Amino acid sequence: MNLPSSKEIVEDMAFFDDWEQRYQYIIDLGKSIPHINKSLKTDENLVRGCQSSVWLVSTKHDGKLQFQVDSDAVIVNGLLALVMAVFNNKAAEEILDFDINYYLKELDLERHITPTRGNGLHAIVAKIKVIAKMQ
Numbered sequence: 116m117n118l119p120s121s122k123e124i125v126e127d128m129a130f131f132d133d134w135e136q137r138y139q140y141i142i143d144l145g146k147s148i149p150h151i152n153k154s155l156k157t158d159e160n161l162v163r164g165c166q167s168s169v170w171l172v173s174t175k176h177d178g179k180l181q182f183q184v185d186s187d188a189v190i191v192n193g194l195l196a197l198v199m200a201v202f203n204n205k206a207a208e209e210i211l212d213f214d215i216n217y218y219l220k221e222l223d224l225e226r227h228i229t230p231t232r233g234n235g236l237h238a239i240v241a242k243i244k245v246i247a248k249m250q
Contacts, residue, residue, distance in 0.1 A: 116148055118200040125221045134227050138190070145192030148199065151185040164238030166231040167191045171239065173246045179204050180247060184239075190228075194236055197222070202243050207250035215240050 119127065124144075131137045155172050162169040167188035174181050182203050184195040201218060202210050219225060225233045 116199060116203060118144065118147060118196055118203070121201045121218055124197060124200055125218070128222055137227070138193075141193035141197065142189055143193070144196035144200075145189060145194070148184060148192055148196050151183045155183065156185070162235075162239050162242050164241075165191070165235030166229075167235065169195070169235065169239060171242055173243075175250065178206055180207060180210065180250065182243065191232070191235070194224075194228070194232065195239065197224070198236070198239055198243070207247040210247040211244060 118124075127140060128137055131140060151170055151172060156168075156170050160170045160172050162171050165186075167186050169186045169191060170184065172183040174183075180202070182199060184192075184199060186192050186195060198215075201213055201215065205213075219236070224236075228236070
């Protein structure tokens with residue numbers, strides 16, 4: 116998964132003049148996330164609290180957590196890309212120490228997505244943090 120850094124994403128989002136362009140950027144980021152294998156799209160890997168179906172699978176390699184994510188909604192894959200830019204391939208401590216609320220505030224995202232999408236985004240982050248705490 117080759118995603119820009121969170122800093123680059125914030126800078127890129129600020130470059131766009133309107134939210135239609137920002138949504139397209141988010142959707143394009145989501146297209147860079149590889150789909151997970153259908154065999155991993157199980158109830159166990161389903162993230163509860165999301166309006167759309169979202170699957171999250173984690174593995175640990177060389178002390179870093181790696182995530183596979185997928186959704187049945189294009190915009191949600193974009194939101195997953197925003198989250199993966201800060202959490203994928205990071206040590207548990209890095210995940211737990213990262214101020215995701217500040218990052219989302221910098222993106223001005225929550226004012227521009229539906230409340231149910233916002234709740235889903237927080238459910239995804241919460242599940243990732245629970246995984247990190249268990250390491």
